[in-house]
Amino acid sequence: MDDKTVKPKILVFSKLFWPEGGGAELATYLIIRDVLSKYFDVTVVSGTKTPEQDIPGSIRYIYWNILETRYKPIEWIKLFANINWLKRFVEKTDIVYIPSHTLIPLSIALKIIKPDIKIVLHLHNYQILTYTSVVLTDREPDMATDMIVEYGEHKSLIRTLLTGLGHYINYINRLAIRFVDKIICVSNRQYEILKKYVPEIRDKTHVIYNPPPPMPTVNKRIGEEPTLLYAGGGSYIKGFAMLLNAIARLLKRSKAKIY
Template sequence: MSKPKVLIVQELWWPKGGGGIFATHLITKVLVRHGFEVRVVTGVKDHEDVDNVVFIHEPRLKASNKLELWFNAYIVSREGWFRKLVKWADVVYIPRYAYSMIPRVKELGRRVIVHLHDYQPISYTSVIFHGDNFKSDFTRTFYYELHQHGLVRALVASPLTPINRLAREWVSWADAVVCVSNRQCEIMRERMPEVSDRSTVIHNPLPDAFPVRKELGDDKVLLYLGGSSFVKGFHLVLRVANELLRKHRDLRILMTRVEGYRSLPSNCAALGELPYRDVVKLHSRVYALLFPSMWEEPLPYVVLESMLMGTIPIAARTGGVPEVVVGSPAEDYLFTPGDVYEFMDKIGAVLTQSKDYLLDVGVKLKEHVLKLFSTEYVENRIVGLFESVLN
């Protein structure tokens, strides 16, 4: 019996990109372990290989923006070499934004699985804010771009929002649409009902656990991994840092992917972009992770990894976060998104705990997330989806 064949098309590949890219890397490993034959078309030449997977470099997929990507992906989908790849495959898996290929794949009689790690089909920016009550995608985009990139970008990007209707149309052709949390699926089904009968929830696989030995020092260290992004709550971190500086002189906040800021509070250390393994090592000495996200993040890996490393996540109650922490000690450290005073109270609650308490809670968090995201269960769900689509 021949192996089922999967063609994955994704612009970026690990270690380039964020949590969604990492999830695809892990899912590819799952498919290979379960006997699938996998080929990957990606725009990234320097990437982490996966054993027994053939990678095909297509530089046009590494576009500077989504509009360029959609145009390039459409052109690529019409070329002979790509047609042969599609005909080779039993199913084409699109875990990011190369949606403009879907009509051609369907014309060639192949099944398509779209994996959503955000809200691109219903939002030009791919973001849905917590408590999102914008009357149009135009106003949502203007608000996002104004706070994230400035007025000029807001004025340029907002008129382009109608183009995103194409993304919605393309995704509606898919045979299956995967969401990564119940909350994300709820939002998608409400705002894009045409895919309700083909949408399903499958949690992302847990990353391989690197051994991290907690060694909490007398200096209290917090970790923030969201960069200088408005939607990640960077402005909230700066506000609480200034307030905490008055109360906790021994406090330091380590920040990754934050560059170019000359006026950071004195208790903040900007570490820039770090390799994944170095980020993991930081967990050995931090008291808590700060996760003040402003949007409905479907299933943030930084929260999962924090718990896996035995670090309490002080997280906004938004997106898939409550699903991850429910029933664990981390549930006590959730706060209302955007509420800087509640955020500060939760940080203060952690800082007043003993090191023994934090270490004990860390063990419980790791046990909780390993049970909730059982490797066997998640892998069976992934494989079951591909097999059901094939059949």
């Protein structure tokens, strides 16, 4: 694209921005840095006070403290309560890109402000199906699923009961996708699961794999004894509890070092 050509304006709403967050935030950062910045005039609105510095200088970054709100229902209320703040950015924007699962209801507010704006929603999980954004194998994405996930993660009965109520509040996300023009899924399997329960996404969804992250140099020297190097997080849902159980069994059967 010619440098003199006026680029279309894209507004990115991301609850967190790299280096805060996890895989979804890293993917968002790489997409903005390596793709969007080349073809669009990019503005990022995020709840991260100190973003990654290695982004093109042409990208405008705005910290918005509303996106630091911890609980999703409260955050959703604040989004609609601050519609006038949003208006000053949205009215001058051609496209809005939403890669954060907690900000899906923002689509409704954006279309109220500017009905002809194009909205792209990037789904990294299953937020439109469950309040916890998690789908369990061989289970329907129902209230019980949300409660199982919440109790497994936090072991709090009060939080578990509130999450059961959150399952029904979460239907706002299914409503919100009607206001979205395009949806990106990160895998074919994710798309198939979402389409099974929300078939109306079929005609507006594309599968695009996340860009590969830079590979770090690992200088750990491995000795002669069996070694297990675990570099994942501590999420119960992603299998950390199962890993600990497996490690305990492994140590009983063999001499191994665990990192």
